[in-house]
Amino acid sequence: MTTDDPQAATKLRATMVSELHDLGAIRSESVAAAVATVPRHLFAPGAPLEDAYAADNPLVIKCDVDGKALSSMSAAHIQVVMLEQAGIEAGMRVLEIGSGGYNAALLAEIVGEQGRVTTVDIDDGVSVRLDDDTQQVDVAALRQALHSPGIERWSGAAFDLPDELELFLLTSDPHMATLLADQERIDQELLAGSTGRGAPVLISGGSFAYRTSRENEETGGHETGVIAHGPSAEQIAGRYVESLRRWGREHRRRGAxxxxxxxxxxxxxxxxxxxxxxxxxxxxxxxx
Incomplete structure (x- = not known):
């Protein structure tokens, strides 16, 4: 089966939950609900659905140019046992070190809206910031978008109050997150320098856009703009630029x-x- 068959994925996910119950791995309703909710195949791009939802099957999720495995996702059986042993409950704040994405998504489901999950990895290419709508993030598509050509769009708005602008962006759109890249990704010109310090990123399906700036004397020194990647780059860039212009028109001042x-x-x-x-x-x- 291919990974673009949602009905098959749902059926296989339910079967995996049943198998994990039978194995004695799942012991709590919260873990069962998380495993039944999070689409594991989205965190294993390219893997057949049967492999993604095999209870005892670890998956390689990243390779180098020579095909050597760089990162893997543990078998669902192992991940579920660890979650049960950890005793994670709703409302907890959890730090996960070493992320394949899927385990952090399970954690986010368990802690719920009152909790918080922070996940970090030495390879920023396998970490995704997760929030309430984790199960709707198409991780494979975003990885593909990262390697597609980006487009630049400029707002005509000044860039002179970065902290206030970041607060506005992150609290004005539920699909905003923070994109933080290491120097290697910036040197490879996959991402602009603004992401090295953390830049608000707007995510929509398999596309994303993030804030950047350039010198422009007409806007007082620097101008805000957007770099967007993915099949809907033009649309998401336009949406982001409009937010920047709204900031410039209505809220560009301290204490707004x-x-x-x-x-x-x-x-x-x-x-x-x-x-x-x-x-x-x-x-x-x-x-x-």
Whole structure:
């Protein structure tokens, strides 16, 4: 079976959950629900569905130019046993060191909206920042997009308050994250220098766009812009540029954001891009 057959993937995932129950690996409802939810095949680009959902099958997920294995994903049986032994619960904050993506996605499902998962790896090519919609991130497509030609689009807006602009971007769109690259990826010209310090990145399907800047005396010294990759690069770049222009028109000043902390005893708003859930309440960032 190919990886573009969602019905087959769902069926195989359910079968894997049943097998892991029979093996005694799954012992809790939270782990069972996570394994039943996260699409494992998205974290194993190129692998047949049967291999991706085999309970005892480790998978190579990255090779060098000579075909030598550089990174692998442990068998689902091993990952589930580790999760059960760790005793992860809803609301926890978890640090995972050494990521294949899938295990971090399971962790994110278990800790839920009140928790937080931070995952790091020595190879930034296998780590993906995960949030509430982890299961909807097409990891294989984003990796492919990274190696496709990028396009540049410029906003005409000044780049002079980087911290305030970053706060605006990260709290104004639920599909924003932070893209952080090592110097090797920048030297290979896969990503621009702005990602070495961390740049807000907008993700949509198999495409992504991130903030950059260039010298422009007409905007006071520097101008904000976007570099986009992927099949929908033009559309996602346009969406990002409009956010930059909105920032320039309406919020380009210090103190533009209103930041409130709401304890659990208060009425917490419905989930939104400016809502940051914490253990004992929520931080709400708004741009009046």
């Amino acid at each position: 954001a209103t930041i409130r902390y709401l304890p659990k005893s208060a009425a917490v708003p419905a989930p939104s891009s400016g809502l940051i859930t914490k253990r004992h309440g929520a931080v709400v960032v708004s741009w009046p």
